Amino acid sequence: MSEVPAIELTGVTKSFGPVDVLKGIDFKVYPGRVTALVGDNGAGKSTLIKGLSGVQPYDNGVVKFFGETAEIHNPRAASALGIEVVYQDLALCENLDIVQNMFLGHEELLTGTLHEAEMELQATKALQSLSVRTVKSVRQKVSSLSGGQRQTVAIARSVLREAKVVILDEPTAALGVAQTEQVLNLVRRLADSGVAVIMISHNLSDVFKVCDDIAVLYLGRMVAQLKVSETNNAEVISYITGLHSQDTSAINVEGA
Amino acid sequence: MSNQVTSLASGHEGTLRDQANQYIQRLKGGEMGSLPAIGATIALAVIFGFSSPFFFTKLNFTNMFVQAAELTMLSSALVFVILLAEIDLSAGVTAGVSMAVFIVMIKTFAWAWVPALIVGFLTGLVIGWVIGFIVAKIGVPSFVVTLAFFLGFQGMQLVLLGEGGVYRIEVPEILAIMNNNLPAFGGWLMIVICAVVMLALGFWDRGRRARSGLVNRPVSILYIKVAALLAIGGFAVWFMNLDRSQGVIPIAGVPIVVPFTIAILFIGSFVLDRTKFGRHLYAVGGNPEAARRAGIKVARIRIYAFMICAFLAVISGVFHSSRIGNVDGSAGHTIVLSGVAAAVVGGVSLFGGRGKLAHAAIGALVITMIDNGLGLLQMSAGVNFLVEGGVLLFAATLDALARKRSGGPLAR
Numbered sequence: 001m002s003e004v005p006a007i008e009l010t011g012v013t014k015s016f017g018p019v020d021v022l023k024g025i026d027f028k029v030y031p032g033r034v035t036a037l038v039g040d041n042g043a044g045k046s047t048l049i050k051g052l053s054g055v056q057p058y059d060n061g062v063v064k065f066f067g068e069t070a071e072i073h074n075p076r077a078a079s080a081l082g083i084e085v086v087y088q089d090l091a092l093c094e095n096l097d098i099v100q101n102m103f104l105g106h107e108e109l110l111t112g113t114l115h116e117a118e119m120e121l122q123a124t125k126a127l128q129s130l131s132v133r134t135v136k137s138v139r140q141k142v143s144s145l146s147g148g149q150r151q152t153v154a155i156a157r158s159v160l161r162e163a164k165v166v167i168l169d170e171p172t173a174a175l176g177v178a179q180t181e182q183v184l185n186l187v188r189r190l191a192d193s194g195v196a197v198i199m200i201s202h203n204l205s206d207v208f209k210v211c212d213d214i215a216v217l218y219l220g221r222m223v224a225q226l227k228v229s230e231t232n233n234a235e236v237i238s239y240i241t242g243l244h245s246q247d248t249s250a251i252n253v254e255g256a
Numbered sequence: 257m258s259n260q261v262t263s264l265a266s267g268h269e270g271t272l273r274d275q276a277n278q279y280i281q282r283l284k285g286g287e288m289g290s291l292p293a294i295g296a297t298i299a300l301a302v303i304f305g306f307s308s309p310f311f312f313t314k315l316n317f318t319n320m321f322v323q324a325a326e327l328t329m330l331s332s333a334l335v336f337v338i339l340l341a342e343i344d345l346s347a348g349v350t351a352g353v354s355m356a357v358f359i360v361m362i363k364t365f366a367w368a369w370v371p372a373l374i375v376g377f378l379t380g381l382v383i384g385w386v387i388g389f390i391v392a393k394i395g396v397p398s399f400v401v402t403l404a405f406f407l408g409f410q411g412m413q414l415v416l417l418g419e420g421g422v423y424r425i426e427v428p429e430i431l432a433i434m435n436n437n438l439p440a441f442g443g444w445l446m447i448v449i450c451a452v453v454m455l456a457l458g459f460w461d462r463g464r465r466a467r468s469g470l471v472n473r474p475v476s477i478l479y480i481k482v483a484a485l486l487a488i489g490g491f492a493v494w495f496m497n498l499d500r501s502q503g504v505i506p507i508a509g510v511p512i513v514v515p516f517t518i519a520i521l522f523i524g525s526f527v528l529d530r531t532k533f534g535r536h537l538y539a540v541g542g543n544p545e546a547a548r549r550a551g552i553k554v555a556r557i558r559i560y561a562f563m564i565c566a567f568l569a570v571i572s573g574v575f576h577s578s579r580i581g582n583v584d585g586s587a588g589h590t591i592v593l594s595g596v597a598a599a600v601v602g603g604v605s606l607f608g609g610r611g612k613l614a615h616a617a618i619g620a621l622v623i624t625m626i627d628n629g630l631g632l633l634q635m636s637a638g639v640n641f642l643v644e645g646g647v648l649l650f651a652a653t654l655d656a657l658a659r660k661r662s663g664g665p666l667a668r
Contacts, residue, residue: 055549093539095608104539104552113531114532114535120266127264
């Protein structure tokens, strides 16, 4: 694959006081593919993601966005590039409705006032482009939605922003079987539309069901980047638990 | 694509009957808004109407609106911070200090009243900014910050006005707000303007939706709302236009404060419902972390909210001074708790993120009616406080239960 990575990290580090959480990470993510980011608790998954989303910028290292060096110092910068994060706790306002949440911080205006009609139209189209059938009304308050529906709204929000990279933080963690299935289908459709998707997950069966690539973090190092088609459950677990390690500078996702 | 768009509903579909059913569903879901308060207004009107022959007299009816205006303005001020799940206990004394500055400018420095009033409002805005800054940037809980200001500003009032200082207001324009009335046609004009604005906004929204190819609610809903406004408002104007004098000089007409209050409520509601700032205010109130991640500058929104609160509180201070005709060192000490009570009774959630200015206005009417009605029945002040406290507790409990029902966490 000669394609340019959507995201390419080189030698990224991050410390909190004396604690080195990221110890020089190399990481590539490609458009149209779902890349799983796995690793045990404390491996540095959240910190890696927070750097990409601008919430906690990295200390050192190079971030390339479609081949160009990018500075992501705050969430606005990430959003401007086209990086959207769907957080585990979803970050939706329960007192607002679906449309209002999807446009939060990016409201459409007409003559200085909120253009509710346009926002409702675009939100509806974004939900339909993901073939969402589970939501009754786009003007429902988020407080009345189930966990899966909330996840759907949060993912649809990134479609609306025309995100090029979407980061999902444990999208199925709190969901039942049927809802998990729906959300995974949604993730697949999102990637098939050309978006680069990074999915943090603890659930390897989800990972094997929907992902194309797997990146494994262990204690702040990237110990493996694998193709799903070329690995198996046991191998991934051995990397997660630190039994094995690849020299990440020697491998890449293309399987050279 | 266009017929696909209709496969996801927006709540605007269906006949009048469907819409009514949707409304009932929302009520059952805990989104009661100001409905309990409207019920309370009607209940209180019936109770006091039967137990006191004075309650429904022309004089008392009009007086109630004048009395309610002050509280409406203060509770509207508080709505902006309560929506953020914050509180401003110093709103009353902020108004008191600002009015003290206003009167000192006139009496001591011989300023004209307009620049003096502007300085008064600027004082309020600065106070609001300072409170907002301490709360939003430094992170001191608003309860503590505003409690400190509440105590400190009582002293500031005394410093500005001198111990026991009372200054008469000799500005006819300010005195007119609470004491003078519109001519008969002015009241009618006011109602017509309200109806026209309501229709215009209604059709403006419908036009936007239609141009985007979206379904509109049946237009009859808009007509019903306007008709209700014309009926209720028309009755009130007609009643207030009757001579209510008990002496020889006739007194009639809608008090000037009424259109003033309606205009401010309209502007405030417009800001809350139809501007980006308003949307972000609700978002910060609902989930500050989500708002921050969406790129909203949360601290700035908080500071603006405290500034708006202080500004509207100063308007309530102007109303107060206009009514009693002077500025003294004790202005605004007790009203703030009634203001919080009015907002909560009207249906503004203390948990943040839910409520409208109209709710505060209806709540203020309920509190004023209790005050007024118990006074007419010659109940003691003790009974008055007991009843108001009971109503507040009831309303706050309702709020918590509604929140529980709509699936939100009970406590934060």
